[in-house]
Amino acid sequence: MSRVDGLSANSSQFTLGGEPFRILGGSIHYFRVPRAYWEDRLLKMKACGLNTLTTYVPWNLHEPQRGTFNFQDQLDLKAYVTLAAQVGLWVILRPGPYICAEWDLGGLPSWLLQDTGMQLRTTYPGFVDADNLYFDQLVSVIKPLMFQEGGPVIAVQVENEYGSYAKDEKYMPLIQNFLRSRGIRELLLTSDNWEGLRYAGMEGVLKTINLQRLSFGAIQHLADMQPQKPVMVMEYWSGWFDVWGERHHVFHSEDMLPVVSELLKRGVSVNLYMFHGGSSFGFMNGAMDVGTYKPQVTSYDYDAPLSEAGDCTRKYQLLRNLLSQFHAEPLPVEPALGKRRAYEPAAIRGYLSLWDSLHFTDKPCRSERPVNMENLDVRGDSGQSYGYTLYETTITGGGTLNSRNNIRDRTLVFVDRHRVGCLDIRTRELALPDGPGEVTLSLLVENCGRVNYGKALDEQRKGIVGDILLNHTPLTGFTIFCLDMKPDFMNRLMHSGQWKSDFKSPSIPGFFQARLHVDGPPRDTFIRLPGWGKGVVFVNGQNLGRHWCIGPQLFLYLPGPWLRSGENEIIVFEEQQVDDKIRFAENPDHGRTVDVYKLPFCTLL
CATH class of the missing domain: 2.60.120.260 (Galactose-binding domain-like)
Incomplete structure (x- = not known):
């Protein structure tokens, strides 16, 4: 295959290396999957019949503090993309800077908001300057991964769904230039829903569409906008996300598969968003606000073909059967499902009130x-x-x-x-x-x-x-304490000698400590907290995310690789009410469900 001729959109069908190519894609975000499971999830993607991985790149994780960059360990983007190539997948990168993704601030760093005049996703100088420095770091990582450099990345997306925002007509060409001026030569794409397609495009950048319901009008509109160009659904929504206090969204395979099948029959390239959702661990969930603020849950299961814990669902099996028709050779065998355990309940051994924990925070701020x-x-x-x-x-x-x-x-x-x-x-x-x-x-x-x-x-x-x-x-006359519950604070808390063992009348809010003993190899499990109210769960210092009794999420996914044989430390920060135990289950409880395909689309947004 010629490394000069990368992915091309110069006719009604994509070509790669000069040969016809159909993108059968799926989204898996490396930052939502424990690194130990990257290979398992990618092998399952390959075994389902997909040929292309798509992933967002979250700026706020890679530059958590201004000027401090992290592309290591869980955030080793180079290792993730390289692993995808080893599995036999092509890659489309979606580096933002804004990614949406039901991720806090759409992936933008919160420190941008220190500027009271900040105008995000525009050519406002404060945003452009920060973005420029980030792209310097990012492109130094991703450029060697490009197809024409011998890597698997065949396309790069310019920003994300900007047509629905469209605050600054000079902004998208600026991001395009950020990529091109730094030596990115692969095909560039944009991604928009039906509304966003009204935004003017850019020379040399292919428009793609995001949708869930089959809309021949939208597909034809996209084709008419770009004559003699391939048509691609960059996000075919395989499910939907959840918000606290409402029902768990499900999208039945009987509704999804006919749409995917029809798109493929019409020669459309498709990327499943999500193929595997994973988890928005820690405090990284986003929120929606269309008149009413609604925070999203920790689980990003999304009712995707591959579940939050990596299960091959019925949707996966039907999709695999469909996609096998587009391959001349039999599909790879699916990797075996990892074992799970419902561990014995872990008893609460001690607690520390919120007020006593303030000794372990950084120096408080004082402000009038x-x-x-x-x-x-x-x-x-x-x-x-x-x-x-x-x-x-x-x-x-x-x-x-x-x-x-x-x-x-x-x-x-x-x-x-x-x-x-x-x-x-x-x-x-x-x-x-x-x-x-x-x-x-x-x-x-x-x-x-x-x-x-x-x-x-x-x-x-x-x-x-x-x-x-x-x-x-x-x-x-305020004294202000930062309780971001970062690892340094949690470590000081965990090793303090101030935990109280008298559990009869604990002070709430507070931190509650338990130990889980694991015999043999650690297995995946789900934490359940009946009798508790609202808070955050930490296991061996890892922030699993938020729990809240209002649902729909009534569990937290605990990956086996984050446990160890022997003793494991669990700390629950609880705001409302406590039980004397932490419980475990082999399977998640998503709570009450609602069929997303039967809801008016406007109610989802």
Whole structure:
């Protein structure tokens, strides 16, 4: 195969190395899959009959602090792409800088929001300067992986769904130039839904479409826009994501397979989004806001052909049967399913109150007025990105506390460290009890996830973003604690000698400690927390993500490679209520379901 002739879109069918080529793609995000399972998931992709891997690249993980880059370990993009090539897959990279992906701020770093005038996804100088430096680092990693350099990357996407945003007509050509000027010569693509296709295209960049329902009008419209060009569905949505407090979305294979089959019969190239969703571990889930803010759950199962834990579902088997018709040779044998275990319940052995844990945080900040999370003087000059922030001040007397909608996104309210209520996007006023003399007012604010899609990206600062009123007077004189629960803090917490063993009347919020003993090789499992309320789970220092009794997600996926034979440390940060055990199951419980194909599309957005 000629390495000069990469993927070409100069006729009604793609060619690769000068030969006709049909993209049978699927999305798996390396940052949502434990590195130990990359090979397993890619082998299952190959065995299903797909020939191309697509993945986003999350800027906010690769540059977590301004000027500090990480392409190692779980974020070793080069190793992931190289492994895909070894498995026999081509690769399409989708490096953003914005990726959406139901990922916090659509993959953009939160420290960009320190600039009060920031205009994300535009040619605003502050955004362009930061983006420029990121592309310097990124392209140095990905350029050797390009097809014409001997690698597997056959195409690169320019930004993502910009037609639905379209704030700056000069922006997309700028991103195109960022890639071309740094030596990326492979085919460039854009990706848009039906609405976004109205945005003007760029010379030399192929438009693709995202959809779920079969729309011959949309497909024909795309073909008419680009005569004698191949038609591609960059995102064929194989399922849908979930938000807290609603039902788990399912998309039945009986509805999905006929659409994929019809697209393939018409010669369309298809990429399944997602082929395998994985998990938005830690605090990395995004949120949607189309009139109402709705944070997304930790699980990114997506009802994809390959489940969150790597199971080959019925959807996978039917898809494999369909795709086998497009291969001259038999498909590879599917890798065996990994074993799972429902471990014995782990008893709570100790707890540490939120208030006692403050000794292990970094030095608190002091400010006359509230400071939003991103602008706190912590973590160098990059502020706080994720987790919780505690604001404390002194008040005299009770009355009406009014958030003025300046809480982002949810706060527990305490008077002298006794809980008195909760404020969030819906509840903005709270009556505080009267008391003699001065008392401490504490506001524990949770960043529940930044919006990842739509016009509200510039307004995603978290914590307290403006004045809070008590009896119409702004509160002042704050001491502010950063509770981002990063590994250094969790390590100090874990090894402290201050854990209390008297579990009869634990102080909530607090950290609750248990140990799981694993006999033999560690296996995948699912953590279940019946009797608990809302919080975060850590296993051996790894942040598995959020739990919340309102569902639909009633479990947390715990990969076997994150366990060890012998003793394992589990810590639950809990806000509301506790049980005396942590339980485990072999299979997930997604809660109540709803058929995504029977919902009006507008209700999904």
